[in-house]
Amino acid sequence: MDRQALTYFLETFGCQMNVLDSQLVEGQLQAHGLRRVSSTRDADLIMFNTCSVRQHAEDKVLSRLGELKRVKLHRPDTIIGVLGCMAERMKNELFEQAPHLDLICGPGELFRLPELLADVAESRTPVAALTDSLSRRTSKVNRGHEVDPLEVLDQSRTTDVSANVLQAYVRVQRGCDKFCTYCVVPFTRGPERSRPPAQIVDEARRLVDAGCREITLLGQTVNSYVHPEDGRAVRFAELLERVNDIDGLDRLRFVTSFPADWDEDIFRVMRDYPRVCPYLHIPAQSGSDRILKAMKRTYTVAEYLRLMDTAREYVPDIALAGDFIVGFSGETADNFQSTVDLVRRVEYKSLFVFKYSVRPGTAADRSQLDDVPAEIKAQRNNELLAVQSEISLRQKQALVGQTVEVLVEGYSKAARKARSANNGELVQLTVQSEQDRGSEATREPLSNQLVGRTPHDLITVFNGTADHIGRLVHVRVDSASPLTLFGQIAD
Numbered sequence: 304m305d306r307q308a309l310t311y312f313l314e315t316f317g318c319q320m321n322v323l324d325s326q327l328v329e330g331q332l333q334a335h336g337l338r339r340v341s342s343t344r345d346a347d348l349i350m351f352n353t354c355s356v357r358q359h360a361e362d363k364v365l366s367r368l369g370e371l372k373r374v375k376l377h378r379p380d381t382i383i384g385v386l387g388c389m390a391e392r393m394k395n396e397l398f399e400q401a402p403h404l405d406l407i408c409g410p411g412e413l414f415r416l417p418e419l420l421a422d423v424a425e426s427r428t429p430v431a432a433l434t435d436s437l438s439r440r441t442s443k444v445n446r447g448h449e450v451d452p453l454e455v456l457d458q459s460r461t462t463d464v465s466a467n468v469l470q471a472y473v474r475v476q477r478g479c480d481k482f483c484t485y486c487v488v489p490f491t492r493g494p495e496r497s498r499p500p501a502q503i504v505d506e507a508r509r510l511v512d513a514g515c516r517e518i519t520l521l522g523q524t525v526n527s528y529v530h531p532e533d534g535r536a537v538r539f540a541e542l543l544e545r546v547n548d549i550d551g552l553d554r555l556r557f558v559t560s561f562p563a564d565w566d567e568d569i570f571r572v573m574r575d576y577p578r579v580c581p582y583l584h585i586p587a588q589s590g591s592d593r594i595l596k597a598m599k600r601t602y603t604v605a606e607y608l609r610l611m612d613t614a615r616e617y618v619p620d621i622a623l624a625g626d627f628i629v630g631f632s633g634e635t636a637d638n639f640q641s642t643v644d645l646v647r648r649v650e651y652k653s654l655f656v657f658k659y660s661v662r663p664g665t666a667a668d669r670s671q672l673d674d675v676p677a678e679i680k681a682q683r684n685n686e687l688l689a690v691q692s693e694i695s696l697r698q699k700q701a702l703v704g705q706t707v708e709v710l711v712e713g714y715s716k717a718a719r720k721a722r723s724a725n726n727g728e729l730v731q732l733t734v735q736s737e738q739d740r741g742s743e744a745t746r747e748p749l750s751n752q753l754v755g756r757t758p759h760d761l762i763t764v765f766n767g768t769a770d771h772i773g774r775l776v777h778v779r780v781d782s783a784s785p786l787t788l789f790g791q792i793a794d
């Protein structure tokens with residue numbers, strides 16, 4: 304098979320970890336001469352990088368695979384692959400459910416993808432690459448050597464200046480050791496392994512040299528990062544300091560933090576180092592101690608609240624983002640009310656709310672009933688989002704009249720739509736912005752609408768020109784909706 308001529312289609316599901324894995328996989332494929340296409344119709348290789356955190360995400364992939372039976376029938380040479388967490392969780396069961404599948408590859412084996420694809424193409428037999436071998440027996444500090452070499456192998460995104468990455472993810476850690484009872488991640492992504500600090504700083508520096516302005520350090524429990532160096536342990540606060548010191552970097556973020564592993568030194572760095580954004584994503588999951596215990600989260604509501612108070616003592620304007628699961632096994636109306644109370648008390652900037660979905664093989668699946676009816680889960684989900692929406696609107700309205708710093712990411716979705724509908728020509732389509740619907744207020748020319756984020760991760764929409772894209776600008780806020788600030792460039 305002439306690999307120079309091959310095309311690939313890759314669709315990504317799930318979290319930032321998967322987005323980063325897909326970027327690295329694409330770098331490898333392109334280095335081997337493969338070309339990306341945007342439709343399965345034109346692809347020689349069709350791959351899904353998958354998520355197992357909720358049943359819904361897996362169902363979507365199974366349905367996509369079902370649609371591909373016809374493709375395989377008409378074009379039997381097409382290679383179909385499932386990458387990531389679903390491959391690792393379902394293993395050979397995936398081949399049983401989708402016999403037309405050629406390849407399954409777990410997250411820890413993605414660095415072998417070109418070789419695995421070549422194997423499939425030559426042998427025409429299904430291939431599985433899974434990571435059962437990683438062990439938790441080695442102490443956490445000494446597991447750095449078990450980090451797979453995906454990042455090291457693929458440096459294209461950090462050496463190709465034309466890639467022009469404005470914002471980039473840098474992984475600091477793989478896997479998780481927490482085993483929250485509902486979660487499949489420790490099974491699919493293996494034990495927690497932290498990358499050497501020098502490797503992380505080097506990758507971040509190369510990204511900044513290639514034009515990157517904002518870096519987000521990624522880890523499943525990013526604040527539990529630890530790696531040995533010269534006979535001592537480098538922890539997350541020190542890693543943040545080292546990345547912060549890279550010349551040319553404007554902003555540094557990190558996700559996701561685990562409350563029980565928090566080290567107060569991280570707050571000190573957030574307060575004292577200007578590039579570290581005042582934004583903290585720190586999932587609580589529930590406001591009930593009974594449910595937190597059933598989830599094995601290893602902290603209490605009081606401890607979590609103390610942590611949020613300390614965060615505000617160090618960084619008074621810190622923007623807090625939380626994750627909550629509603630309808631977990633045994634969650635009563637009172638337990639849910641405690642979650643609502645926690646959300647009101649913390650006053651998050653934003654929330655990610657998930658309806659509990661039982662995952663096969665987890666402790667909750669083995670020993671806890673999924674006993675909250677679907678309609679109650681939906682109701683609690685909506686109620687929590689409505690509470691947050693009130694809080695978000697109030698917080699954003701307080702910014703009206705103020706000036707915020709925005710890193711301009713590009714044209715807004717609406718502007719891109721307006722432009723593509725007119726073959727890229729500037730047209731003065733006007734649509735009322737979200738907050739003005741139903742009134743005769745301001746009408747903005749859509750095709751010039753730009754979007755970016757503040758250091759507090761607030762999405763901000765305003766009019767500007769292509770020259771502003773990739774730059775830091777100051778925007779005077781005119782109005783706000785629960786999700787967005789609207790304004791005008793002030794400088």
Ligand code: SF4
Pocket residue numbers: 479480481482483486487488489523524561
């Ligand atoms: S900390 Fe808990 S929820 Fe987060 S990835 Fe690990 S096991 Fe899953």
